[in-house]
Amino acid sequence: MERISNPTILDIIKSSTELLAKKNISNPRLNVELMLCEVMDCDRVKLYLDFEKPLTKSELELYRQWFKRRLNYEPLQYITGNAYFFGYRFRVNENVLIPRQETEILVEKILEDIKNSGKSYVSILDIGTGSGCIAIALGKKIDGLNIDYNIVGIDVSKGALEVAESNLEKLGGDKNKISFVEKDVFTIENFSKDIDYIVSNPPYIPFNEFESLDEEVNKFEPSISLTDFKDGLSFYKKIIELYTNPVITGKLFFEIAYNQKSALENLLNEFKEIQGEFFKDYSDNHRVLEVTK
Numbered sequence: 630m631e632r633i634s635n636p637t638i639l640d641i642i643k644s645s646t647e648l649l650a651k652k653n654i655s656n657p658r659l660n661v662e663l664m665l666c667e668v669m670d671c672d673r674v675k676l677y678l679d680f681e682k683p684l685t686k687s688e689l690e691l692y693r694q695w696f697k698r699r700l701n702y703e704p705l706q707y708i709t710g711n712a713y714f715f716g717y718r719f720r721v722n723e724n725v726l727i728p729r730q731e732t733e734i735l736v737e738k739i740l741e742d743i744k745n746s747g748k749s750y751v752s753i754l755d756i757g758t759g760s761g762c763i764a765i766a767l768g769k770k771i772d773g774l775n776i777d778y779n780i781v782g783i784d785v786s787k788g789a790l791e792v793a794e795s796n797l798e799k800l801g802g803d804k805n806k807i808s809f810v811e812k813d814v815f816t817i818e819n820f821s822k823d824i825d826y827i828v829s830n831p832p833y834i835p836f837n838e839f840e841s842l843d844e845e846v847n848k849f850e851p852s853i854s855l856t857d858f859k860d861g862l863s864f865y866k867k868i869i870e871l872y873t874n875p876v877i878t879g880k881l882f883f884e885i886a887y888n889q890k891s892a893l894e895n896l897l898n899e900f901k902e903i904q905g906e907f908f909k910d911y912s913d914n915h916r917v918l919e920v921t922k
């Protein structure tokens with residue numbers, strides 16, 4: 630960044646955007662504006678109205694630290710510590726996957742199903758809860774439906790569960806109805822009682838594709854949230870096996886990778902008592918798999 634002694638917002642936007650663009654970081658200007666908004670605790674409209682205003686010394690110091698990290702390809706959300714999901718501002722750090730927009734469709738599908746179910750109570754299990762984004766967004770939305778519920782999010786990562794707990798607190802989720810538990814899904818032998826909705830956005834990237842992911846992803850996001858270190862299907866297989874237990878009468882909802890539809894169709898064919906339906910995301914990729922008995 631060109632060193633101007635008292636740079637204005639506009640000076641920073643111009644010089645930083647150019648540098649991020651040179652590093653092939655996508656949406657460089659948006660990145661800069663969002664960092665400035667967080668540093669100055671304002672929205673983008675205010676930023677535009679105050680173009681000629683210089684940053685205070687402390688704002689400038691923080692901005693420079695953050696900008697250096699962004700130049701090194703660290704994702705914006707880890708730098709600011711915030712990510713938006715389903716309209717809620719979640720806390721994130723290096724222990725959790727940054728919630729993706731595609732995952733919102735999974736939450737939408739489940740909410741639609743709950744609304745149509747006519748049930749007055751639903752139990753939900755979120756496998757691989759990470760930041761808790763699915764569990765908490767579901768809870769907050771079900772709160773408005775006059776339906777009672779219990780949601781348990783499990784994860785193998787202690788660090789992720791700490792983030793999920795802090796999001797539950799921060800977003801005012803109902804602690805009597807939403808809880809998080811440390812658990813490795815592969816150690817679960819059987820469910821002992823019925824669950825209405827099992828949901829999972831599991832680590833689904835095959836290990837042989839992991840190295841070719843963008844640096845922003847594979848260098849910064851936890852590898853255990855991205856890949857199963859195998860063929861990308863092991864979580865689906867394990868969770869479907871658990872689902873086939875006769876005690877479960879509910880539904881199973883997965884997020885899947887854009888290219889996994891046929892592999893999952895083959896997997897479903899191994900289990901006679903279940904069927905699957907695929908739904909597309911807004912980019913026209915098959916993204917959600919609903920499994921029923």
Ligand SMILES: C[S@@+](CC[C@H](N)C(=O)[O-])C[C@H]1O[C@@H](n2cnc3c(N)ncnc32)[C@H](O)[C@@H]1O
Pocket residue numbers: 725726727728729732756757758759760761762763783784785786789812813814815830831832833853854855
């Ligand atoms: C793709 S991330 C999904 C996070 C969050 N649900 C979301 O949609 O943004 C997968 C999550 O699975 C967790 N995970 C990995 N291995 C696991 C295991 N064996 N048992 C339970 N959770 C696991 C990871 O820690 C990570 O939080």
